[in-house]
Amino acid sequence: QKEVEQNSGPLSVPEGAIASLNCTYSDRGSQSFFWYRQYSGKSPELIMFIYSNGDKEDGRFTAQLNKASQYVSLLIRDSQPSDSATYLCAVSPFNQAGTALIFGKGTTLSVSS
Amino acid sequence: KAGVTQTPRYLIKTRGQQVTLSCSPISGHRSVSWYQQTPGQGLQFLFEYFSETQRNKGNFPGRFSGRQFSNSRSEMNVSTLELGDSALYLCASSASSGPSYEQYFGPGTRLTVT
Numbered sequence: 001q002k003e004v005e006q007n008s009g010p011l012s013v014p015e016g017a018i019a020s021l022n023c024t025y026s027d028r029g030s031q032s033f034f035w036y037r038q039y040s041g042k043s044p045e046l047i048m049f050i051y052s053n054g055d056k057e058d059g060r061f062t063a064q065l066n067k068a069s070q071y072v073s074l075l076i077r078d079s080q081p082s083d084s085a086t087y088l089c090a091v092s093p094f095n096q097a098g099t100a101l102i103f104g105k106g107t108t109l110s111v112s113s
Numbered sequence: 114k115a116g117v118t119q120t121p122r123y124l125i126k127t128r129g130q131q132v133t134l135s136c137s138p139i140s141g142h143r144s145v146s147w148y149q150q151t152p153g154q155g156l157q158f159l160f161e162y163f164s165e166t167q168r169n170k171g172n173f174p175g176r177f178s179g180r181q182f183s184n185s186r187s188e189m190n191v192s193t194l195e196l197g198d199s200a201l202y203l204c205a206s207s208a209s210s211g212p213s214y215e216q217y218f219g220p221g222t223r224l225t226v227t
Contacts, residue, residue: 046215098168
């Protein structure tokens with residue numbers, strides 16, 4: 001059973017701090033990794049994707065991937081109250097021809113002003 | 114560019130009925146995937162359609178089916194509805210099919226089965 005694990009939280013950080021969200025996956029051959037943000041009552045919104053080991057930065061967001069440790073993380077710098085949402089980690093399994101993703105159950109982030 | 118659209122947005126059905134949900138992908142996108150989201154199970158993959166063919170299927174019973182039309186629009190059907198089918202059904206489109214293609218979600222259809 002291929003799994004993606006996330007701490008459900010809530011993760012609480014003050015405004016302006018760095019929020020660190022973590023995700024582990026069981027399928028060692030997983031190919032692609034995505035972070036989605038989901039506000040309450042809304043659909044998931046893609047914020048980052050990463051395919052290679054290392055860091056990838058996009059504005060206030062940095063995704064980090066360590067395939068040897070089967071670990072992917074998302075850092076949010078200068079956190080804002082508007083970042084308060086559930087963050088979903090998604091993984092594309094090994095040896096899959098299509099676009100199916102396995103999702104973690106998400107980490108709830110709360111940024112206090 | 115317009116995003117993914119789904120209709121209807123809300124639906125209430127009775128056990129035993131069937132339902133059809135519709136999804137129009139982002140213009141130019143050829144792959145459509147369907148997911149079910151519930152509080153207990155989270156987001157789970159149902160199936161993917163690419164070039165009118167089912168590319169992948171998740172671990173759901175045969176009551177769940179879908180199709181894709183030549184304009185890439187997709188429908189999913191659930192027959193003999195059960196209470197446990199109450200969920201948010203999300204459609205996601207991507208430019209093509211494959212693990213490196215990003216998926217963009219529509220607003221979802223909230224299905225309630227009574």
